[in-house]
Amino acid sequence: MKTTYREACREALRDALTRDDRVFLMGEDVGAYGGCFAVSLGLLEEFGPERVRDTPLSESAFVGAGIGAALGGLRPVVEIMTVNFSLLALDQILNNAATLLHMSGGQLNVPLVIRMTTGAGRQLAAQHSHSLEGWYAHIPGLRILAPATLEDARGMLWTALQDPDPVLLFEHGTLYGMSGELDDDAGPVDIDRAAVRRPGTDVTVVAYGGTLGTALDAADDLAGTGIDAEVIDLRTLRPLDMPTVLGSVARTHRLVVVDEGWRSGSLSAEIAARVAEEALYELDAPIERVCTAEVPIPYAKHLEEAALPRRDDVVAAARRAVG
Amino acid sequence: MSVPNAAASPRAKERTELLRQMVRIRRFEERCVELYSAAEIRGFMHLYIGEEAIAAGVLQALDPGDAVVSTYREHGHALARGVPMDAVLAEMYGRTSGCSRGRGGSMHLFDASRRFYGGNAIVGGGLPIATGLALADKMRHRPTVTACLFGDGAVAEGEFHECLNLAALWRLPVLFCCENNMYAMGTALARSHAATDLALRASSYGIPSWPVDAMDALAVADAANRAVESIRGGSGPCFLELRTYRFRAHSMYDPERYRAAAEVEHWKELDPIPRLIARLRAEDGFTDDDVAAIEAEAESEIAAAITAAEAGPLEPVEDLTRFVYSEQR
Numbered sequence: 001m002k003t004t005y006r007e008a009c010r011e012a013l014r015d016a017l018t019r020d021d022r023v024f025l026m027g028e029d030v031g032a033y034g035g036c037f038a039v040s041l042g043l044l045e046e047f048g049p050e051r052v053r054d055t056p057l058s059e060s061a062f063v064g065a066g067i068g069a070a071l072g073g074l075r076p077v078v079e080i081m082t083v084n085f086s087l088l089a090l091d092q093i094l095n096n097a098a099t100l101l102h103m104s105g106g107q108l109n110v111p112l113v114i115r116m117t118t119g120a121g122r123q124l125a126a127q128h129s130h131s132l133e134g135w136y137a138h139i140p141g142l143r144i145l146a147p148a149t150l151e152d153a154r155g156m157l158w159t160a161l162q163d164p165d166p167v168l169l170f171e172h173g174t175l176y177g178m179s180g181e182l183d184d185d186a187g188p189v190d191i192d193r194a195a196v197r198r199p200g201t202d203v204t205v206v207a208y209g210g211t212l213g214t215a216l217d218a219a220d221d222l223a224g225t226g227i228d229a230e231v232i233d234l235r236t237l238r239p240l241d242m243p244t245v246l247g248s249v250a251r252t253h254r255l256v257v258v259d260e261g262w263r264s265g266s267l268s269a270e271i272a273a274r275v276a277e278e279a280l281y282e283l284d285a286p287i288e289r290v291c292t293a294e295v296p297i298p299y300a301k302h303l304e305e306a307a308l309p310r311r312d313d314v315v316a317a318a319r320r321a322v323g
Numbered sequence: 324m325s326v327p328n329a330a331a332s333p334r335a336k337e338r339t340e341l342l343r344q345m346v347r348i349r350r351f352e353e354r355c356v357e358l359y360s361a362a363e364i365r366g367f368m369h370l371y372i373g374e375e376a377i378a379a380g381v382l383q384a385l386d387p388g389d390a391v392v393s394t395y396r397e398h399g400h401a402l403a404r405g406v407p408m409d410a411v412l413a414e415m416y417g418r419t420s421g422c423s424r425g426r427g428g429s430m431h432l433f434d435a436s437r438r439f440y441g442g443n444a445i446v447g448g449g450l451p452i453a454t455g456l457a458l459a460d461k462m463r464h465r466p467t468v469t470a471c472l473f474g475d476g477a478v479a480e481g482e483f484h485e486c487l488n489l490a491a492l493w494r495l496p497v498l499f500c501c502e503n504n505m506y507a508m509g510t511a512l513a514r515s516h517a518a519t520d521l522a523l524r525a526s527s528y529g530i531p532s533w534p535v536d537a538m539d540a541l542a543v544a545d546a547a548n549r550a551v552e553s554i555r556g557g558s559g560p561c562f563l564e565l566r567t568y569r570f571r572a573h574s575m576y577d578p579e580r581y582r583a584a585a586e587v588e589h590w591k592e593l594d595p596i597p598r599l600i601a602r603l604r605a606e607d608g609f610t611d612d613d614v615a616a617i618e619a620e621a622e623s624e625i626a627a628a629i630t631a632a633e634a635g636p637l638e639p640v641e642d643l644t645r646f647v648y649s650e651q652r
Contacts, residue, residue, distance in 0.1 A: 024462065050462065056492070061485030064451020065458055068469075071440060072390070072459025095445050096452060104433035105424025106646040108440070140647045164649040 001184050006176040008153035008186075009039045009115075013077065016161055017047050020075060023161065024051040026062055027079030027115075036081050037117060037176055063089035063114065067097050067166075070112040075161055080116040083132045083170065097166040098141030109164040113157065118146075119172040119210040119260055120308055126296035129304075131260040133170040133209070134267035137237040143167045144237040145191055146209035148175070150182045152235060155189030162188070170237075172210030172260075191236050194244040200230035203254040203318045206245055206271060208234035211258040211309055218314035227322050237267060245271065246279050253284040254321040258309050263291035288317035335607040337383070339617075341540045342599050344379035347621040348399040349596060351408060354625050355398070355415065359575055363632075364415045367444075368429045371399040373538075373570035374502060376595035378403040380543025381470060381500055381563075384551045388438070390460075390469040392453040395430035395444040396502075396569075400472055406434045408628040418635030425638045426646070446507070447480030449473060450499075454486045457495035457560075468554050470498045476507030478521055487528045487560070494559030498550050499525065501562065502537070504569045509581035525562035537565035538593040541602065568593070 003011075016023045025040060025047075031054040034041035044052040055062040059080060066078040080086045086093070093114070100108040120129035137144045143165055147153045153171070160167035197212065198219050207215035212233050219229040230248050234240065249255050255275055259268035272287045293307040352372050358364045371378065378399035382391065385404075393400040401411050406422055414421025415429050423433050423442070431442040440456070443449040453471030460467040477483050478501065490497050501521055505512050512519050522532040531553065535546045543565060550561035568590035572579045603609035 056485070056488060058485035058489060060482050061451045061454065061489050064448075064482070064486075065455035065489060068392075068440075068452040068455020068457070069459040069462075070455070071452065072456045072463075074459045074462060076455075091445055091448060092451055095448060096443070100433075100441075101649065102646045103423060103427050103431045104435065104441070104646075105421070105426050106650075107423075107433050107435040109649055143648075163652060165652075 001182060002179065003150060003182045004176065005150055005153045005178040006037065006039055008150045008182060009171065010041065010043070012154050012157040013040060013043060014046070016077065016157055017043065017051060020161070022073065022075040023077060024053060024074060025077050025079065026053040026055055026066060028055055028057055028081050030054060030079050037173070039176070040079070059085055059088035060092055064092040064096065066112050066114070067092060067100075067110055070110045071108060075111055075113075077113045077115060077157070077161075080114060082128050082173075083116050083118040084127050084130055086116055086132075093136070093142070093166075094139055098139050101165065102141060110166045111164050112166045113160045113169065114166070115169045115171060117173045118170045119174060120297045120304060121174040121210070123299055123301055123304060125299040129297035131210075131292065133237055134259065134261040136168055137267055139238070141165065142238060143191070144170065146170045146172075146235060146237055148172070148209050148212035148233050148235070150178070150180050151186055152189055154182060154186045156191055158188035159191045170209060174210055192241065194235055194241040195233045196230060196244070196248065197233045198229065198231040200228040200252065202228045202252055203256060203321050204230050204232060204245070204248040204252045205256045205258060205314065205318060206232045206234060207258040208237060209260070211260050214309055214311055215258050215314055217311045218318065221311065221315050222318055227318060229318055240271070240274070242274055242278070245275065249275055249279050250282050253282055255283065256288040256290065256314060256317045256321055258290045258314055260292050260309060262294050263289060264294065266291060285321040285323060288321050290314050290317050332607070335603070337544075338541065338599065338603055338607060339613070341379045341383065341544060342596070342603065343617050343620070344403050345375040345540060345596050345599065346617050347408070347624060348375045348378060348402050350618070350621040351402060351625055352398060354629070358629070364429065366428045366430070367395070368415070368575045369396040369573065370569070370571040371396055373590065373594070374504060374567045375399055376540035376543050377472070377500065377502055377537050377565050377567060380540050381472070381547045383544055384547035385468065385470060388465075389467055390438040390440060390453070390456045392440045392449040392456065392469065392471045393442055394446070394449060394473055395442070396474070397432055397442055397472070398429070401432040401434070401439060404434070404439045405437050406432060406439055408624055409631040410434070412628040412632040413635040416632040416635060417637065418632060419638040420631070420635035447473060447477035447482040450477065450482050450486040453497050454490050454495060457490065457497035458493065461493070461495055466555055468496050468498055468551050470500060472500045472502060474507065475501060475503040475505065475512055475521060477501070478524065479507065479515060487525060487530060487562070490560040491528045491530050494557070496554045497560045498547070498554055499530070499560060499562040501564050502567055503564055504567050506569075506573065506582070508573045509577065511581065522562065522564040525564070530560050530562045531558065532562035532564065534564045534566060537567035538595045538598065540595050540599050
């Protein structure tokens with residue numbers, strides 16, 4: 001069937017609410033407003049205010065309440081409007097959600113799912129546009145997911161809700177309108193492994209979430225010039241599926257990492273370091289990274305575009321690697 | 324235990340139990356000071372001495388199915404909740420027999436089987452968790468109360484206000500227990516708050532709120548019983564401002580330059596333990612033998628806990644990374 005990423009996210013929520021009466025949705029504007037990105041449109045009418053719960057603008061309280069509700073036997077799906085706002089709840093996410101299992105010696109599971117948008121590209125300026133999922137991927141105890149396809153938008157929530165540990169789902173804001181074909185019976189997806197989205201032999205391009213499309217577009221351009229790029233979608237940012245990345249590098253011997261985070265201390269730095277640690281002698285060229293410019297994301301369209309990883313930047317990086 | 328005279332009436336039994344809890348918490352912590360000086364216990368350790376009437380009075384009001392969320396000054400809460408003293412002390416010794424398998428220490432005591440949810444060392448950090456536990460109970464139609472204990476310092480945190488608003492808005496079954504010992508670490512309430520009447524501030528959210536003389540265990544128990552009854556009746560949250568005082572420093576590292584010795588001495592005269600003993604003597608026929616029996620029981624429990632803690636094995640280093648993620652997915 002023809003659908004959009006937004007509708008796939010909504011179907012995933014509807015399905016979760018239908019399948020398990022312990023599941024409820026909580027966040028800012030998820031109910032009466034219809035979801036700040038219209039993801040939860042119609043769910044309030046369908047499931048009622050008890051299970052589609054509008055919250056005050058109190059990120060720390062409602063994320064922490066999600067932790068408590070998870071401890072109390074429910075399966076909360078908490079929505080934070082953007083990753084920038086999640087910083088108001090960072091204490092609860094890091095000091096409690098990620099930590100309680102270990103600090104209690106294995107007694108307290110926190111089966112909580114937090115969804116939030118991330119990323120730039122909509123001229124929303126610095127406080128609504130950052131890509132901080134790499135920061136969250138730094139934290140032991142969390143599982144970090146970045147659905148980049150319709151299948152993953154539809155299926156990752158399902159799998160995440162089976163997980164006894166806290167799972168954060170980062171949905172890139174520019175993807176909601178993406179449309180395409182999705183199987184009628186699309187179901188849960190693997191959240192342990194990265195996926196090869198485009199096989200190739202000459203260079204490995206690693207991407208995730210909002211940068212997957214950029215990488216695939218760049219691979220099309222490269223194919224036109226005789227360079228066969230393999231595109232890997234990380235899908236899960238923590239724990240990283242390095243065997244898939246290393247396997248690809250062992251075939252192509254060249255690596256480009258595309259990351260909408262800032263370069264310094266980023267997820268791209270982690271991937272580059274691990275490939276250098278574990279597969280340095282597989283490499284025929286220096287590792288290339290295409291990241292966001294080290295600035296708060298600006299409003300003006302031309303500046304925002306200049307700050308973000310672009311198709312041409314990926315093409316140029318791959319061409320340098322291939323030499 | 325044998326407390327012959329005091330066992331005479333149900334009321335005397337309840338009061339004796341309050342005293343018994345306060346004495347075992349007090350004597351336990353006094354011994355912890357020695358063990359800390361002997362380097363058996365390390366890390367930050369925050370003592371509850373002087374505040375025991377709150378642990379004894381609030382937790383007696385709860386049923387086993389209720390939940391408790393606590394702070395880093397929680398030895399008394401854990402003991403009054405029924406977490407075995409062996410497991411508490413072994414945790415402070417960093418042993419695998421500790422109630423958090425040596426990963427939490429003094430500030431992070433947990434016991435899922437008793438619904439004791441810590442042990443949170445971020446001031447105010449437990450308030451959202453308590454709110455969520457209460458939300459789960461309400462959504463599952465369980466007749467359960469969550470007691471959330473926190474200090475006056477937490478009232479300055481945004482989470483306090485966010486959570487009182489949320490709990491009142493959703494009429495959640497949570498008992499907010501502010502242990503107002505008048506100091507947030509070394510900062511006096513009046514030096515950090517524009518309005519120092521905390522019960523009044525809580526009541527501005529539409530939450531029934533009472534100030535309580537928390538140097539009086541009977542007053543605490545009475546207020547907690549009333550509040551829990553009201554919450555179980557579906558009234559939504561209640562707030563107790565438990566006015567207390569810690570006789571010791573904020574932590575073992577605190578040189579205590581921020582308050583006068585005379586002030587501390589004044590409050591020590593209000594010590595809740597002798598105060599309750601006096602009431603029991605006057606009203607329930609309590610005798611020196613009854614007091615001695617309670618003291619002896621506490622001493623033997625502590626001695627056994629120390630022996631057990633010293634014998635407790637260390638968690639194997641090979642298990643360092645266990646419990647970061649669940650072992651069963």
